[in-house]
Amino acid sequence: MRKTRKPPQQINAGSMADIAFLLLIFFLVTTQMNADSGLLRKLPPLNTDAEPPKFPERNVFVVLVNANDQLMVENQHMDVSELRAATREFILPACNDPDQPVCMDTTLYVPGAGPKQVTLTKHLVSLQNDNNTSYDMYLRVQNELIAAYNELRNELAEEWYGKAFDKLTDDQAAPIKVVYPQNISEAEPKQAGGPQ
Amino acid sequence: MSKFKKKGSKEAPPISTASLPDIVFMLLFFFMIATVIRDTSILVDQEMPKATEIQKLQKKSLVSCIYIGRPIKEMRSKYGDEPQIQLNDTYKTLNDIPDFIAKEREDKIEAQVPQMTTSLKVDKKVKMGIVTKVKQELRKVNALKINYAATEDNDR
Numbered sequence: 001m002r003k004t005r006k007p008p009q010q011i012n013a014g015s016m017a018d019i020a021f022l023l024l025i026f027f028l029v030t031t032q033m034n035a036d037s038g039l040l041r042k043l044p045p046l047n048t049d050a051e052p053p054k055f056p057e058r059n060v061f062v063v064l065v066n067a068n069d070q071l072m073v074e075n076q077h078m079d080v081s082e083l084r085a086a087t088r089e090f091i092l093p094a095c096n097d098p099d100q101p102v103c104m105d106t107t108l109y110v111p112g113a114g115p116k117q118v119t120l121t122k123h124l125v126s127l128q129n130d131n132n133t134s135y136d137m138y139l140r141v142q143n144e145l146i147a148a149y150n151e152l153r154n155e156l157a158e159e160w161y162g163k164a165f166d167k168l169t170d171d172q173a174a175p176i177k178v179v180y181p182q183n184i185s186e187a188e189p190k191q192a193g194g195p196q
Numbered sequence: 197m198s199k200f201k202k203k204g205s206k207e208a209p210p211i212s213t214a215s216l217p218d219i220v221f222m223l224l225f226f227f228m229i230a231t232v233i234r235d236t237s238i239l240v241d242q243e244m245p246k247a248t249e250i251q252k253l254q255k256k257s258l259v260s261c262i263y264i265g266r267p268i269k270e271m272r273s274k275y276g277d278e279p280q281i282q283l284n285d286t287y288k289t290l291n292d293i294p295d296f297i298a299k300e301r302e303d304k305i306e307a308q309v310p311q312m313t314t315s316l317k318v319d320k321k322v323k324m325g326i327v328t329k330v331k332q333e334l335r336k337v338n339a340l341k342i343n344y345a346a347t348e349d350n351d352r
Contacts, residue, residue: 013214020220027224031231036253036261036315038345046335131325135318136245138327139344143247150249189328 039142044185059101061090061125065141067132080140087148091180093119108175113160118179128187145184152180232256239282240265245320246349253343258312260300261345262293264326265319279322281330293333310341317345 063083064072071078073086095103101121110116125145129138150165156176157165165176240263253259263282267275271287280287283296301309314334318327334342 013217016217017213017220020217020224024220024224024227027227027231030234031227032234033231036256036259036343036345037250037348038253038315038343039247039249040251040253040313040341040343043331043335043340043342045338045340046332129324131323131328133324134320135322135324135327136320138324139245139247139320139346142344143249143346146249189324 039139039146041142055122055124056102058099059121059123061087061123063125063127063141063145065127065129065133065137067130069134069137071141080137080144083141083144084148084151087125087145088152090125091121091123091148091152093121095119108178110160110175111171116160116175118175120179123183125184126187127184129189131189133189142184146182149180149182153177156180236261236263236282236285238263239268239271239285239287240280241268241319241321242317243320244317244345244347247344247346248349250346250348253313253315255311258304258308259315259343260297260312261315261317262296262330263317264322264330265317266321279319279326281326290329290333293330294337297334297337297339312339313341313343314339315343315345 062072062074066072071080071083073083078086090100093103094100101123103119103121105117105119107115108118127141127145129141153165153176156179157163157168157173160176161168161172165173168176242263242265264279265282266272266277267280267287275287281290281293282288283292288296297314301312304312316327316330331342334340
């Protein structure tokens, strides 16, 4: 007579949870969660031979920050909170204003919407800070300048595609970047006021 | 004798904890995926400035960080109060930045080199002088994509 088969012995899995907890705690301690985020910029290549492109004065939006974190925009004292609107106004084509950049009309091919008549300006935002400007202030100014561009780009993207700018594909974004190119140039900082 | 025997005791059967490891493993996997290994201990004060137009950095493997700030309390007696540049795990000078970038580039594929981003993690109280010098060094070695680290500003 054959023996009746015994069911296989159950393995005690009670310690499995402990092991998993150990691993979990190890990962909690050795890793960090914060995603890197910040303002993405591109530095101009270092090329000492090339002459900096000349822009007529009316095409240049001069933003100066001094050692005391004070802001001067186009020779006028300004608060950071007003900078965004001022930048916007400058970038937007206004062809009859002698203080604003020169305009030119072109036709751009917009994917999905065909050719569009647009007005371009050859503008430049020139940012200059002092060596003693605080980084916080510098970043706030940068932020406002970028915000002005982003607002305008978003508005155009809504108008053309009904979507926000960062939701667009590269093809769709290209004509918008032609209309509002981010021309932010940074001059060498000045050393004025205060010790180094 | 009654036909119906009372079965065993009246105690409830023990609660099975067999699914506990599964739950913990789920948590474990979540953390393994959602986090990155902390690679450097930060030796400078880091209070990030706030900004509204921030973008998240993609491809963490292509990001190298330069930390600038006042030395942390424990290091102040040795290094003083002036802002320091930290690369990897130690304080370095401006002249070490080209080497640092070259090292970072070494183990990347050539096609990826233009996509490499240098993240400047600068404390908000630092003056722009040192930051500008760092930027000049980066321009010299053609590391042009930079990222000014900032935290999201929800108030403005």
